[in-house]
Amino acid sequence: MGDRTDAKTITVPERLHGYPGVAFGGYVAGVLAARVDAAAVRVDFRRPVPTGTAVSFADAPDGGSALMDGELLLAAAAPAPWEAGELPGMPSWEEASAAAEAYRAAPPEGQVDCFGCGLDRTPGTGLRLHCGQVAGRDLVATAWTPGAELATAEGVLPDELVWGALDCPGNAAGRLLDGRPAGAVTAALTARLLRPVPVFAGAGLVSYSWMRESGGRKYGVGTELATAAGELCAVGEALWVVPRG
Known part of the structure; x- marks a missing residue:
């Protein structure tokens, strides 16, 4: 599933879409970040990355990497400073499971086939990040287990x-904690990966997100990924934008 970091082009298959015809932002960000030698990387999206169409990698200033469609800049990745700041406590597996069940019982209107959060996906064809609000907390979370089909050989x-x-948990934070409408897009995603994330029977994961700021059409979120046992695997922050109209 991954892309070789020495490749010149990439064609994102349609199955890896966020919205129809648009590559899943978290996947694109991860592919670009792999080409940047830094502990934390920020990826800025300038235009939608299409699925089913070859687009090109290009070097960017200061050790960064860019994704181009001809002369058009689609996304750019660069080393980023990382300051954790104040973080919420991780929800338990039980809390995250209950939040996910609440989401599935009454999902907000949105894209049901998104690779990240689509309700129509199976564990082998999507991440199934069904983030609902954690009871009594300003936090959204989901408990999930990746399908073996998504794992590397290791x-x-x-x-x-x-x-x-x-990525997708930030959308859920905006929808459920800040009253944002469907259709928001990731404008920027910064992440730091801390340890390998296991994929095997019983290896549950918890993704969770919270609001950091909100104003106008934009809002910022923090997101974390941990094992069910409470080991933090990755941390991120993102800027989301609600399109005009």
């Missing part, structure tokens, strides 16, 4: 899918 989640696990 039995871990590919880095680009770890980035994906930090």
